Every structure is written in structure tokens, then in C-alpha cells.
Amino acid sequence: MATPDILLIGHVARDLLRTDPSDGYRLGGTVSFAAVTSVKLGRRPTIVTAAAPGLDVSELPRDVELHVLPSAATTTFANTYIEAGRIQHCSMRARPITAADIDPSLRRPRAALLGPIADEITPDVAHVLAEETLVVATPQGWMRHFDEHGRVHAKPWESAPAILPHVDAVVLSLEDIGADLRRLDPIVAQVPLVVVTEYRDGSTLYRRRDDGSLSVTRIPPRPAREIDPTGAGDVFATAFMIRFQETGDPVEAARFANVTASFGVEAVGVAGIPSRDVVLVYMRENPFRMGAHG
Numbered sequence: 510m511a512t513p514d515i516l517l518i519g520h521v522a523r524d525l526l527r528t529d530p531s532d533g534y535r536l537g538g539t540v541s542f543a544a545v546t547s548v549k550l551g552r553r554p555t556i557v558t559a560a561a562p563g564l565d566v567s568e569l570p571r572d573v574e575l576h577v578l579p580s581a582a583t584t585t586f587a588n589t590y591i592e593a594g595r596i597q598h599c600s601m602r603a604r605p606i607t608a609a610d611i612d613p614s615l616r617r618p619r620a621a622l623l624g625p626i627a628d629e630i631t632p633d634v635a636h637v638l639a640e641e642t643l644v645v646a647t648p649q650g651w652m653r654h655f656d657e658h659g660r661v662h663a664k665p666w667e668s669a670p671a672i673l674p675h676v677d678a679v680v681l682s683l684e685d686i687g688a689d690l691r692r693l694d695p696i697v698a699q700v701p702l703v704v705v706t707e708y709r710d711g712s713t714l715y716r717r718r719d720d721g722s723l724s725v726t727r728i729p730p731r732p733a734r735e736i737d738p739t740g741a742g743d744v745f746a747t748a749f750m751i752r753f754q755e756t757g758d759p760v761e762a763a764r765f766a767n768v769t770a771s772f773g774v775e776a777v778g779v780a781g782i783p784s785r786d787v788v789l790v791y792m793r794e795n796p797f798r799m800g801a802h803g
Contacts, residue, residue: 512614512617512618513553513554513555513574513615513618514552514553514554514555514618514619514620515543515547515552515553515555515618515619515620515621515622515747515750516554516555516557516615516618516620516621516622516638516642517539517540517543517544517547517554517555517556517557517621517622517624517747518540518556518557518606518611518621518622518623518624518630518634519538519539519540519558519606519622519623519624519625519626519629519630519650520538520540520558520559520560520583520584520602520603520606520626520627520629520650521536521537521538521540521541521556521558521560521564521583522536522537522538522541522583522584522585522586522627523535523536523537523584523585523586524537524538524586524587524588524739525585525587525588534585535568535778536565536566536568536569537740538558538584538624538626539622539624539625539626539650539740539743540556540558540622540624541568541569541740541743541779542740542743542744542747542773542779542782543622543624543743543744543746543747544556544569544570544573545568545570545779545782546743546744546747546748546751546769546773546782547747548570548572549782549783549784549785550747550748550751550769550784550785551784551785552751553574554572554573554574555573555574555575555576555615555618556569556573556575556576557576557578557606557610557611557615558575558576558577558578558603559577559578559579559580559603559605559606559610559629560577560578560580560583560584560603561579561580561581561582561583561603562579564577564583568778568779576612576615578604578606578610579604580603580604581603581604582601582602582603582604583601583603584599584601584602584603584626584627584629585600585601586598586599586600586626586661587600588739590738595684596661597660597661598658598659598660598661599655599661600659602627602629602655603629604629605630605631606629606630606631606634607631607633607634608631608633608634608636608637610634611634611637611638616637616639616642617638617639617641617642618638618639618642619642619643620643620644620645620750620751620754621638621642621644621645622645622646622647622746622750623635623646623647623672623676624646624647624650624743624746625648625650625651626649626650627650627653627655628650628651628653630650630651631668632668632671632672633671635671635675635676636675638675643677643678643750643754644675644676644677644678645676645677645678645679645680645746645749645750645753646672646676646678646679646680647679647680647681647742647743647746648666648669648672648679648681648685649681649682649685649742651666651667651668651669651672652664652665652666652681652685663685663687666696669695669696669699673699673700674699676700677700677701677702678700678701678702678703678704678749678750678753678759679700679702679703679704680703680704680706680742680745680746680749680750681704681705681706682705682706682707682742683705683706683707683708684708686705690705693705693715697715697717697723698717701716701717702714702715702716702717702753702759703715704746704749704759704763704766706741706742706745706770708738709730709733709735710730711727711728711729711730711767712727712728712730712745712763712766712767713725713726713727713728714726714727714728714759714760714763726763728760728763728764728767728797729767729797730767730771731767731768731771731772731791731795733774733775735774735775736774736775736776736777736781737774737776737777737778738774739778740773740778740779741770741773741774744766744769744770744773744782745766745767745769745770746766747766748762748766748769748788749762749763749765749766750762752765752766760797764792764797765788765789765792768783768788768791768792769782769783769788772788
């Protein structure tokens with residue numbers, strides 16, 4: 510088995526089109542959006558996930574190498590968008606993914622994305638990835654709990670102390686931290702690179718210098734004609750990871766990710782995710798002059 514290029518770990522999901530499951534679903538989950546993004550950007554993704562037999566994964570590109578752990582259920586979400594943000598319900602959850610589920614042949618990719626959506630990745634998974642692998646985490650799934658009706662609510666990232674020492678960058682949204690930047694402090698203290706996505710306002714890059722001080726860089730957005738915001742953060746995180754692995758430049762990577770995600774929201778599902786050429790042409794035609802503070 511060849512060493513993977515891009516390793517994506519987390520649940521694929523059924524994203525219901527309406528609250529009634531019989532009305533159908535689209536394939537969702539961080540790893541699904543990440544896989545399509547990886548292929549569009551010219552990379553080779555491998556997914557490790559868990560799902561029940563019979564899940565339709567035909568929306569994934571044929572280039573994706575898929576490792577599906579058997580599960581009694583497939584994680585299933587219903588998303589409702591309102592002016593104040595998104596309301597989510599989770600009616601089913603697949604089994605957890607543990608370090609024992611990551612085959613030794615998969616543990617040395619160029620880059621790996623830990624993309625939980627339902628608190629499904631156990632902390633030991635981060636421990637088994639190779640030292641030279643660029644490991645990026647999107648912690649939203651570790652920051653969710655589910656009430657008796659399946660409604661998704663925020664919770665503290667309880668497993669962070671066991672995971673953060675083993676990751677190189679964290680990508681999360683302003684929504685994930687309830688717009689309270691103080692909640693970044695324990696993350697920034699342990700991870701040298703943290704990116705906060707800010708919906709239509711672009712993103713902010715927090716870099717810890719060698720002397721412990723913090724560099725803060727605002728990355729402006731590309732204005733988008735939004736049609737479907739689902740998965741935008743996942744597209745961003747994947748594009749950031751890929752470009753950072755390629756260039757070692759987090760500012761370039763964040764700008765690249767902003768542009769990639771902005772195209773992604775301009776169509777339903779994964780249809781708007783752009784090619785690498787489209788992103789790079791836009792970046793050349795709209796150069797970014799960096800302004801940092803902090």
C-alpha cells in the first residue's frame with residue numbers, strides 16, 4: 510500500500526436535505542468536503558472514516574482512497590440556517606475512530622487533517638502520526654455535545670490537552686468559540702499556528718513567535734455570491750493545510766484558503782470548489798499587502 514499524500518480522518522455524514530430523512534441527503538462531513546477539495550487542488554486524498562453498510566459515497570471523486578470502518582450507524586445531520594447562524598440536529602452517530610483504526614501504512618502522509626464532526630476521533634489518533642507529517646486539526650466536532658433531541662450545542666474542548674501537543678496547526682471558526690477570543694488562549698499557548706475563520710470577513714492568523722509573543726495577521730476575504738455555506742470551513746482548512754505544506758508560508762496559505770472557500774460557497778454542495786489554477790489566477794490578479802499587528 511502506497512504512503513498516502515493527504516490523510517483525512519473523521520466521519521462522513523448524511524446531511525439531510527430536510528428534517529424528514531425520507532426526503533434524501535447529500536454526503537457531508539469535514540472529510541467529504543476535504544476530499545473533493547484535495548482532488549480539485551491536485552492532491553491525492555485518503556479517507557479513514559466509519560459508516561453503516563450501504564452509504565452512497567458516489568459524490569466522492571474516484572481518485573479518493575476510502576477506508577470505511579464498519580459501524581451500526583452513519584452520522585446524520587440536519588442543518589437549518591437562520592439569520593443568527595446555523596441550527597444543527599444529529600439523529601445518528603457512527604462508531605468512534607481510534608489509533609488502532611489507523612493502519613501503520615497510513616501514518617506517514619505529507620499532511621493529515623483531523624476533522625471530527627461528532628466527537629468521534631479519540632485523542633490517541635494524533636499520537637500515531639509521523640513526526641514529519643503536517644498535522645492540522647479542525648476541532649469543531651470535539652466542541653459539540655448533543656441533547657436528548659439531537660440538538661447540537663457547544664461545549665469546551667475537553668480532549669485538547671491530549672491532542673494539541675501533537676498538531677502543527679488548528680483551524681476553527683469564530684462561531685466555534687462563541688466569538689470569545691479569550692478561548693483561543695490555551696490553544697495558542699500549545700500550538701504555534703492557529704487560524705480563525707470569520708465567515709464573510711475572511712480569517713485571522715495567530716502565530717506564536719520564538720520569544721512567546723503573538724503575531725496577528727488579518728487575511729481579507731474574496732467577496733462571494735453565497736449560495737450554500739455548508740462545508741466552507743472544511744474547504745478552508747483543507748486548502749490551508751495543502752498550501753502550507755507546499756510553501757511553508759502560513760500567510761500565503763491562509764489567503765489561498767480564503768479564496769478557495771469563497772468560490773466553494775457560490776454553488777450547492779461541493780460543486781463550487783475551484784481548481785488550483787482558478788485560485789492562483791485570482792490571487793495574482795488581486796495581490797494581498799500584508800498588515801500585521803500584535
